[in-house]
Amino acid sequence: MSPTYDFLTDEYSPVRVRQRDDQYAHEVVTPIPYNGILVSKAIVDGGERKAGKYTEPQRARLYRMGVRRFFRLPPEIVTLGDCGAFNYINEEYPPYNVAEVVDFYEECGFDEGVSIDHVIFGYESDADEKQADPAWVKRRHISLDLAEDFLAELRKRRSRLIPVGAAQGWSPASYADSVNRLQQMGYRRIALGGMVPLKTAEILACLEEIEKIRAPETELHLLGITRVESMELFANFGVRSFDSTSAFRQAFMDDRNNYHTRDSMFTAVRVPQVDGNPALKRQILSGAVSQAEAVVAERECLRLLRGYDQGNVRIDDVLDALVNYERIVNTSKKRSYIDLYRRTLEETPWKSCSCALCQKHGIEIIIFRGSERNKRRGFHNLTILRSKMNDIDFA
Numbered sequence: 001m002s003p004t005y006d007f008l009t010d011e012y013s014p015v016r017v018r019q020r021d022d023q024y025a026h027e028v029v030t031p032i033p034y035n036g037i038l039v040s041k042a043i044v045d046g047g048e049r050k051a052g053k054y055t056e057p058q059r060a061r062l063y064r065m066g067v068r069r070f071f072r073l074p075p076e077i078v079t080l081g082d083c084g085a086f087n088y089i090n091e092e093y094p095p096y097n098v099a100e101v102v103d104f105y106e107e108c109g110f111d112e113g114v115s116i117d118h119v120i121f122g123y124e125s126d127a128d129e130k131q132a133d134p135a136w137v138k139r140r141h142i143s144l145d146l147a148e149d150f151l152a153e154l155r156k157r158r159s160r161l162i163p164v165g166a167a168q169g170w171s172p173a174s175y176a177d178s179v180n181r182l183q184q185m186g187y188r189r190i191a192l193g194g195m196v197p198l199k200t201a202e203i204l205a206c207l208e209e210i211e212k213i214r215a216p217e218t219e220l221h222l223l224g225i226t227r228v229e230s231m232e233l234f235a236n237f238g239v240r241s242f243d244s245t246s247a248f249r250q251a252f253m254d255d256r257n258n259y260h261t262r263d264s265m266f267t268a269v270r271v272p273q274v275d276g277n278p279a280l281k282r283q284i285l286s287g288a289v290s291q292a293e294a295v296v297a298e299r300e301c302l303r304l305l306r307g308y309d310q311g312n313v314r315i316d317d318v319l320d321a322l323v324n325y326e327r328i329v330n331t332s333k334k335r336s337y338i339d340l341y342r343r344t345l346e347e348t349p350w351k352s353c354s355c356a357l358c359q360k361h362g363i364e365i366i367i368f369r370g371s372e373r374n375k376r377r378g379f380h381n382l383t384i385l386r387s388k389m390n391d392i393d394f395a
Helices: 039-044 058-066 096-107 134-157 172-185 200-211 229-237 244-252 278-286 290-310 315-329 338-347 355-366 370-390
Strands: 036-040 077-083 112-114 162-167 189-192 219-224 240-241
Touching: 036 039, 036 315, 039 244, 058 229, 077 096, 096 112, 096 134, 134 162, 134 172, 134 315, 162 370, 172 189, 172 229, 200 219, 200 229, 229 370, 244 370, 278 290, 290 315, 290 355, 315 338, 315 355, 355 370
Parallel strands: 036 077, 077 112, 112 162, 162 189, 189 219, 219 240
Antiparallel strands: none
């Protein structure tokens, strides 16, 4: 997020340099809302068919400075690299070779690195190798073969990187066999991949089966899984870490659960920017929406929301303005959020939040509008996630 962004004018500082001047969550909120960061090669470098998310100068700077300096990480934050298997899920074979991946991990200076894996699409609890989809069987063996090559490459280079073996499967038995094979290769840190679509009961069934063969010193990592409410159960089966962007992304990707508290979730108040919202701009260009009318309605919503936060405006006046703006911009007859906004505004959850961002920005953090407010709300959600994680017994 940009610390100098002006919410009243919705403008960045003219001298701002992206990334260099912007701040990460670990630089903004205390305590730091995570113990480590995961960076995917596919996000940085892209693949054969997809470009990465980083600009070429950013990518070059990450390689030159290393992941720790690039993200300005404090010493206690652990860094984990992986390949971002969901980014090449439709490929027949992973687009990287082992040497390229080890180069990425070592040049960026990661503490730990996950072996190359290939995500399996489905789950069939009772299927053995003869009954399962041949493509699933092939992907599991590709992942295991690459894990063996990955470990050999690290040994050849005498690398200090901590290897994390990636286990794929489609059933409790296949996951357990993958973990067993990885342990035999020498892995003591194993990441379970492909579990994001699974129900919690299915994940637990896999962990129970893995527990039968898990060595006491083997630690498990869940790739892409949060589910804080089940994490203590997972910990009973050797899960020691997990990663997820869910809490952050819900701030701007979820339909209604955008602002989290310890006990509930709230819908952020949508006030799209007339000049900055691509969908709204298309409606204006097509003639479906009057730009002048939209600008007046947008400004009125913001004025009343800020007045409500200061105790100078009645809630019904705010909702009337939001109804009017929603009528103007919802020409495609999208659903109305007004009832959800009433609950958010009546309960004012940002006023009782002690995080630095809510304290500083007040009602701006609950307004769904542009990336700067949305990122701050995402950072706030991470603080709530961290607070819930503090209650989990990982011993």
